[in-house]
Amino acid sequence: MWVIKNKFVFIFSILAVTLFVFNSFVDDNPYFKITAKDVELKIPQGFPKPFYTFKNNKLSADVFMLGRKLFYDPLLSGDSTISCASCHQRIAAFGHIDHALSHGINGLIGKRNVSGLENLIWKDTYMWDGGVNNLEVQPINPITNPVEMNETLEHDVYKLKHNKQYVMLFNKAYHDTIINSERMLKALTQFTGLMISANSRYDKYMAGKDTFSNAEKNGLVIFRMKCANCHKEPLFTDNTYRNNGIKPDTALRDLGRAAITGTDRDVNTFKVPGLRNIERTYPYMHDGRFRNLKQVMDHYANPEDYDTGADLSLHKIGKLSEKEKSEVIAFLKTLTDTEFLYDKRFMDPDMRQ
Amino acid sequence: MKKILLLSSFMAILWVAMSFSVCKTSKEKLMIDVYNFVGDDMLRLDTVTYKNELGQSFTVTNFKYYISNITLKNTNGKEYKTNTYFLVDEADAASKELTLNDIPDGTYSSVEFTLGIDSLHNCNGAQTGVLDPVNGMFWAWNSGYVFLKLEGKSPASLSPGHIFEYHIGGYKSPNNCIRKINLTFDHSFAVNENEPNIWVLRADVSEILKTPETIDFSKLSSVTDFHHATEIADNYKDMFDITHVGYKK
Numbered sequence: 001m002w003v004i005k006n007k008f009v010f011i012f013s014i015l016a017v018t019l020f021v022f023n024s025f026v027d028d029n030p031y032f033k034i035t036a037k038d039v040e041l042k043i044p045q046g047f048p049k050p051f052y053t054f055k056n057n058k059l060s061a062d063v064f065m066l067g068r069k070l071f072y073d074p075l076l077s078g079d080s081t082i083s084c085a086s087c088h089q090r091i092a093a094f095g096h097i098d099h100a101l102s103h104g105i106n107g108l109i110g111k112r113n114v115s116g117l118e119n120l121i122w123k124d125t126y127m128w129d130g131g132v133n134n135l136e137v138q139p140i141n142p143i144t145n146p147v148e149m150n151e152t153l154e155h156d157v158y159k160l161k162h163n164k165q166y167v168m169l170f171n172k173a174y175h176d177t178i179i180n181s182e183r184m185l186k187a188l189t190q191f192t193g194l195m196i197s198a199n200s201r202y203d204k205y206m207a208g209k210d211t212f213s214n215a216e217k218n219g220l221v222i223f224r225m226k227c228a229n230c231h232k233e234p235l236f237t238d239n240t241y242r243n244n245g246i247k248p249d250t251a252l253r254d255l256g257r258a259a260i261t262g263t264d265r266d267v268n269t270f271k272v273p274g275l276r277n278i279e280r281t282y283p284y285m286h287d288g289r290f291r292n293l294k295q296v297m298d299h300y301a302n303p304e305d306y307d308t309g310a311d312l313s314l315h316k317i318g319k320l321s322e323k324e325k326s327e328v329i330a331f332l333k334t335l336t337d338t339e340f341l342y343d344k345r346f347m348d349p350d351m352r353q
Numbered sequence: 354m355k356k357i358l359l360l361s362s363f364m365a366i367l368w369v370a371m372s373f374s375v376c377k378t379s380k381e382k383l384m385i386d387v388y389n390f391v392g393d394d395m396l397r398l399d400t401v402t403y404k405n406e407l408g409q410s411f412t413v414t415n416f417k418y419y420i421s422n423i424t425l426k427n428t429n430g431k432e433y434k435t436n437t438y439f440l441v442d443e444a445d446a447a448s449k450e451l452t453l454n455d456i457p458d459g460t461y462s463s464v465e466f467t468l469g470i471d472s473l474h475n476c477n478g479a480q481t482g483v484l485d486p487v488n489g490m491f492w493a494w495n496s497g498y499v500f501l502k503l504e505g506k507s508p509a510s511l512s513p514g515h516i517f518e519y520h521i522g523g524y525k526s527p528n529n530c531i532r533k534i535n536l537t538f539d540h541s542f543a544v545n546e547n548e549p550n551i552w553v554l555r556a557d558v559s560e561i562l563k564t565p566e567t568i569d570f571s572k573l574s575s576v577t578d579f580h581h582a583t584e585i586a587d588n589y590k591d592m593f594d595i596t597h598v599g600y601k602k
Binding site: 136184262 | 475477479480481485487491495497579
């Protein structure tokens with residue numbers, strides 16, 4: 001028989017067919033398919049009006065899928081080793097698990113702890129110092145930072161224009177052949193902007209659909225009395241900049257908000273972070289100095305050790321007993337949103353993570 | 354039948370009236386050619402050495418700035434606003450021809466524009482064209498456009514390579530570097546189909562280095578954030594003048 005006579009040809013064709021099928025599986029895995037319904041913007045009950053509204057960035061499934069591809073692609077970095085997802089890991093609520101300061105390209109270390117990504121459209125500014133004024137231009141920072149992805153925006157656009165798969169994806173998303181930084185950034189924004197976390201046990205408890213243990217209930221009471229002034233519900237931040245009492249790290253010499261405003265009173269102030277999924281985003285603080293929530297509680301409950309410029313509202317906290325600390329921690333863990341963490345829309349369809 | 358006739362004659366009258374009103378205000382294409390100078394000399398990048406107020410010699414290696422929202426005022430006091438953004442780059446000849454379309458015929462007595470980008474467009478997120486961050490005129494860490502970049506070399510500068518670099522931006526108080534430029538003409542300029550409709554905008558680099566603040570390259574060779582930025586902005590406020598070209602291109 002012909003096939004048997006040419007058994008190499010036979011094996012080769014089997015291999016080719018298998019590869020083809022596998023490739024198309026990876027590209028069009030129906031499990032990761034995004035539909036129009038997946039990209040509807042739904043404002044959770046009780047959430048305020050978002051700052052970022054997608055007004056000039058019409059949500060669509062194809063643009064979202066392009067953004068997802070870009071988010072997980074190390075192509076965007078200078079040497080194709082670091083993607084957005086390298087430091088924004090889904091299992092860590094898009095923070096960098098177990099890294100106080102992230103290492104970027106060539107093993108270089110940054111100067112701030114990676115923030116988790118969630119409910120970004122309710123932020124008026126981005127970064128610990130609030131230097132970024134619009135979600136769409138946020139990715140330019142990690143892309144161009146020499147210790148993060150060390151690439152130019154211009155070269156990223158060049159690489160995308162010369163990549164067959166991206167040419168196809170941009171075409172699908174925008175129905176023409178234009179590839180530019182605006183579209184690249186807007187696609188990323190659709191992906192990160194829809195990362196909305198509002199289905200934690202806390203949310204269900206508030207909606208009367210779940211119950212809290214006594215410790216969690218007590219923790220919520222203490223939290224509202226002592227922490228909620230800055231970590232305001234339901235986003236658990238009031239979007240202000242404050243000195244949270246930790247003493248400045250003399251090696252980092254990070255001025256915080258003052259580096260943006262040039263104002264003395266902003267020295268050592270940093271943006272109040274939201275606390276949703278906090279259980280997953282360890283370590284904590286802008287420089288990642290605390291490894292666990294117990295250390296965070298110990299800091300806040302010890303006013304004698306506060307930095308001299310500490311925000312006055314911190315003095316509301318006063319002393320906390322060990323029991324109270326553990327109750328607050330129990331409450332904070334109710335902010336973990338497993339539906340968000342395992343939402344397939346935000347997973348890497350190529351499963352590189 | 355009568356109704357149809359009435360209606361069609363009404364439509365005809367309307368059409369005639371409309372075409373008249375369109376004809377009444379003709380519109381022209383107005384070119385503004387930008388020439389960068391250093392004092393009385395045309396700016397030449399890299400090759401020509403100039404002197405600042407303090408007698409320090411210098412060369413210019415890069416000179417770029419944004420001009421936006423050009424507004425023309427006619428002799429009747431009527432304003433014609435354009436929603437325009439231009440990035441003038443000394444190294445790119447095409448960038449020095451600013452084209453304004455649909456300028457109504459008339460006699461204009463003054464022009465106002467912004468050196469820089471209005472705060473709305475500093476906060477607009479990802480943009481394209483001259484506002485695309487790939488043009489190297491956008492600060493990512495403290496989002497906003499760099500309105501003006503002047504880079505060069507001076508033996509007086511103590512920076513490595515004796516360079517100086519002034520990157521001026523910032524749209525928020527107290528570091529706001531947006532400057533409105535208002536130029537009133539000595540003689541008003543007519544815009545109509547018989548005119549060349551070419552104006553010349555002259556920008557003088559030496560003005561960026563003096564009045565009110567005299568820049569000493571040995572003391573201030575680098576401005577890349579809000580420190581000293583408004584001093585330079587106050588200097589560049591009066592670097593422009595405009596003239597009319599009396600010939601057809």
